[in-house]
Amino acid sequence: MGAFDRIKVMLGAEPQKATVFTPEAKQIHEMKRLNKTDFDAMKLHAREHQLVTHTWRNRRWAVLLFVNLLFTFSFWLDIQMLEGSLTASRFVGFHLIDLNSALQVMLAHKHIIVNLFIGTATVFVLWAALGGRSFCSWVCPYHLLAEWFEALHLKLVAKKLVSDHAFHRASRTVFWLLFSLLALVSGYTVFETISPTGILSRALVYGRSMALGWVLVLLVFEVAYSRRAWCRYVCPIGLTYGMVGAVSPLRVEYRLEHCFHEGDCLKVCLVPHVLNVVVKGRAADKHVPIGPDCTRCGLCIDVCPSGALHYDVKGLSHLL
Amino acid sequence: MSKPPGDERVPLAAQRPVVSAREQANRRKFMRSVVLCGSIVGLAMLGYIPVAGARKSRMRPPGALEEHDFLSSCIKCGQCVQVCPVQAIHHDDIGHGFGLGVPFIDSRQQACDFSCDAVQCILACPTGALTYIKPAFADLRVGMKLARAPVLKAKEKDPEPTLNLKERSGVARLARPEACLAVQGKSFKGQARGADFKGRMRYMDVDRWKPIAVRDHPYERDICNLCVSECPIKDAIKLEETVGADGVKRFKPVVLEQCVGCGVCEMICPVELAAIVVDERKVWEA
Secondary structure (H helix, E strand, C coil): CCHHHHHHHHHCCCCCCCCCCCHHHHHHHHHHHHCHHHHHHHHHHHHHCCCCCCHHHHHHHHHHHHHHHHHHHHHHCCCCCEEEECCEEEECCEEEECHHHHHHHHHHHCCCCHHHHHHHHHHHHHHHHHCCCHHHHHCCHHHHHHHHHHHHHHHHHHCCCCCCCCCCCHHHHHHHHHHHHHHHHHCCCHHHHCCHHHHHHHHHHHCCCCCHHHHHHHHHHHHHCCCCHHHHHHCHHHHHHHHHHCCCCEEEEEEHHHCCCCCHHHHHCCCHHHHHHHCCCCCCCCEEECCCCCCCCCHHHHHCCCCCEEEEECCHHHHC | CCCCCCCCCCCHHHHCCCCCHHHHHHHHHHHHHHHHHHHHHHHHHHHHHHHHCCCCCCCCCCCECCHHHHHHHCCCCCHHHHHCCCCCEEECCCCCCCCCCCEEECCCCCCCCCCCCCCHHHHHCCCCCECCCCCCCCCCCCCCECCCCCEEHHHCCCCCCECCCCECCEEEEECCCCCCCCCCCCCEEECCCCCCCCCEECCCCCCCCCCEEHHHCCEEECCCCHHHHCCCECCCEEEEEEECCCCCEEEEEEECCCCCCCCHHHHHCCCCCCCEEEEECCCCCC
């Protein structure tokens, strides 16, 4: 799968099986088939010695809480480090503007003033360097809440009290287009009304609002009906940052030679379609970068017993 | 080869191409997705209806573009809310019937008294929804523009006494002259808005930079003139003396052209409901 195919998968297409394999990949796939007993023995060995860690999850939660509380305390304690909320802010005086909010305002207002441009460009460069959708898992406050409620959902699923209803992943692309069109036509940032990211971020800084009820409705919907529905199928912010992530050098990389194809990563992943490559016989190359829809949350890295997934900076590993 | 009995009599329905379970699941998924799209967009539009149909207007922070342009350009970050020293600016909530997260001022509860001196909310705005100088594309109604730069009474002795504000937010109006203490020729003594009022103001004789609660600054006036004395702008309102037909002296607050519509008079007016109010987004009519 090339970079272009990975973008298509992000927009909603089903991941295609590779037809062309590199000789190295072919060799590894072959080895795993031939030495099946050895392979199984190694798999058991890796399982026995697996260290269950939450290293990346804990780091990520710490960063997420730190960033969001920095907003809160900048206002409450008047330390003026990070003023504003997630839609737009100033970090020690430098404008930062959320890309999706900026897009909505630009389309609705049809004029771009200098500060808006500077803030948007800064944030674009920042997230292009840091992985695009890493915004979702490392900063967005709704992501954290949804993660906690997801645990509840999974417990209820295990008890067969609820079941997960999937939606078509292309819905998010449709939403992105619809909300852009609505902003353009109505001259109002329609999406901001229902954006749990904006609602939560404002609530964290300026105090509770009735709009939090909407966030609760979303969470209940996700627990009772569809796992992580907002982040998976709706949120246009995720897609906007995903497009930025398509050009980002920071991503998760899959290493075929370390993988036992047990699929633990697929179970924890918010966007399992990006991990299609881990299915036995799918990887077209020895090392495969995970697509732009990946939020770089690191849950798969934590859960993998054999270190087949790791953070990678494109180009840097070749230099070192 | 012998056929098992009953094989010839396969029901017709089974001969039709059956829809596979997978296909059926896909169809359901598609329908679910269509319903999801409809409801989410529908809900978002529900939030837009009051915005589109707003006949009533809100008092926006100083320097706001005309309502339509303001609504389209506000990014709802709340930086204007943060910089205001008297916390006059609040976010609209769902159910208020205006845009969610859009800032507004409730002058009666807490008016903008320009205690920041520089109209910092405008400075803080990252998208130009609040602006010192209207860009060429944004229309400005006649009568919104101030005839000359407003002089801030607090800065009157400074080398640069004017406020960086080119347009008014509205105009004050004596809405209930019958309730006005000055009109009735009455005095006023005590806390302007009672002991429970949380509004704050900057008093130059107390502290140049730190606004204090209005309730901590009681007044004593032979003829109530709070709207005139507490007005932060020079020559924006005056108390006019009239002699009635019965020969009794009476007074009346008269709003002048320099009024920027900040709303301090509405906040400080000691009678309930306020005798003087600010009509937001109203132009000056001589």
